[in-house]
Amino acid sequence: MNDTEKLALLTLKKIPNLGDSSIKKLIRTVGSADTVLKSKPSNLLKIDGIGRVKIKELHNTEHQHVAEAELRFVEENNLQFLTYQDQDYPDKLKHCLDGPVILFGRGAIDLKSKKILSIVGTRKVTKYGVSFCEELIEAIAPLNPVIISGFAYGVDITAQRAAIKHGLQTVGCLAHGLNQMYPKTHAKYIEQVEANGGFFTDFWSTDVFDRNNFLSRNRIIAGISEATIVIESADKGGSLVTAEIANSYNREVFAVPGRTTDALSRGCNTLIKTQRAHMLTSPADLLYMLNWEAKEENTAVIQKELFVTLEGDEERIYNFLTAHGKTVLDSIALQCSIPTYKLASHLLSMELKGVVKPLPGKLFEAV
Template sequence: MHVNSSELDALALDFIAGVGSITQRNLIDYFGSPKAVIEASADELQQISGVGKVLSAKIIAGKSEAYKRAEKELLFVEKHQIKIYSYTDKSYPKRLRECPDAPMVFYYRGNADLDSARIVSVVGSRKATPYGRMLCEELIEKLSDYNVLVVSGLAYGIDVCAHKTSLDHRIPTVGVLGHGLHTIYPSVHRNIAVKMLDNGGLLSEFPSDTPADPKHFPQRNRIVAGLADVTVVVEAAKRGGALITAELANSYDRDVCAFPGNIGNEYSAGCNLLIKSHRAHLITSAEDLGYLMDWQPVNRAEKEEEKVAHIRLSDVEQTVYNIVKEGGMISIDGILNQSKVQPNKLPIVLLELEMKGLIIITPGKMYRVTIQGSV
């Protein structure tokens, strides 16, 4: 195994009991690196605010065991192609770095850019109603026009609805977990999680073998809020993780939006309260969110090119698709004349392109390419 010494030091410091993220940040800011913190004497450590004799003794006594644990963790992350992000890394996500209680170390597996230009966190009730799921699906579908990265917590209800709908519309989506990357909780979301690795990713501040403990989920919500420009609460009761995430986003001076719901509905009470108390902007659509954030939709033609680029076409299918695209509206005879495809094979090629969602046939039996969001 190739040992990255800076990662080893960062993990070792993170594994020393009693040294939380805020204390770690203070120590690193003063000493310059995790290694320098670990090598500091008790007297030097006690110069830092919040570090007394007890904590300095823990750091000195615990570093040997912490390094052993760090070496074991590095074996796991190397085996599973997991990337470690440390607060001292230049690649550490810029938005998250701004949060005073951000994790000093976290683990990430995926291909999404955690510094994407536009990041939206979508949260809500685990007991989502049909109304909540409808709002979530419509929001995510329309967000495909804005080139966003969607972040949520892979929990039941609104979270998994946001991830699934993002995948359906080829929007990159990242799940922030309340346990180590050795497992998926809840297990019924494993298939979705696997798909997210191809267009998004999974992220956790907890090392491998950390179980899904209830106390971890409110803790991970600060990452959900901290990674994003804006947090959208789709549906929520007066108490629960979604409101915790909204409060955290407010504390980070990030925008918060909420969909209004029926008065008296338990799972709309939280959203209505956020709006009423001016802790969230009222929105009813992705367009409202785009207006609030001053985001312009991407060019529809550009999106169509991206869509085509991700679909495998045979040489014949590519030729026919290009003819239809250039023709605007073209008959089957026009396609036949330009493509030189055998007459008995052309209808099959056209049907394949229709099935892939790339072209449609109009009532006048003319073909044209599909622009996402139109019929």
């Protein structure tokens, strides 16, 4: 995209009451952002959904001056300038009606042909939430997914640090311009994130930081990925808003269940109870619902990563089935010295974890 079109698009973004979806509609109708600015208001008013309020300040030159300054900021700081029409713009975000017409980026982000997951949750994450998040990312690391989050306290930074630890790409979606960083204490992670992905935002360097920006930022987190995972949330909060947006985009949503007495599990439990999220209890749930099949050469590695928590009887059963292949239930009970009534319970648990598959004739095999 040439500088003239970039400047025109930035100018449109500064016009009050003219949102992303309206800008896309105008460009789709007349051909380009520059043409929109040069069009007569009377012609634009013929477009369905475009009223006088939206284009009232279309020819206010002050908006172009602000746009020129922002374009200089982008160029001087060597930032990525992605528009919804560019090939490098995130594919799934292109299909969101209210997706940003412009994304500013920093780092080494590459989302092409990638499995992309958004992970969000409470800023006051518990040890259980941290452990689940870290183990989940460790387990799915062989699939090389991109981990998206908001670079905030709690679940967000836990997910992004875990992604970096396992050599995965991670992208922080920010609620402010790229001339600042919130929270400031996370500045120490910027270099690592940029080396393993980077940052996206649709906020300008001139935008004043406001907590209301988080709601706008959340639509990027929800729209950019195949699925959003909520790890711990109170009964109100930004994570639940992100889940709602993801549902509106027809994305998959997962929530980690918790005890009914835990305040930071209420949001997740409600999402599951109201069927607005799939229950996520193990990495196998994620692979099954997203139909993420491991490549044949990586299957053994992934299975090992997914199920390192098997202990006692379950580990003995799994090792036996791995060594002997398909075996009837009675033979498993005899060879593993486990009563049949206990074995049935173990096999069901292992089936839910995805390590055992039942077959006709009371046969079972290791996955």
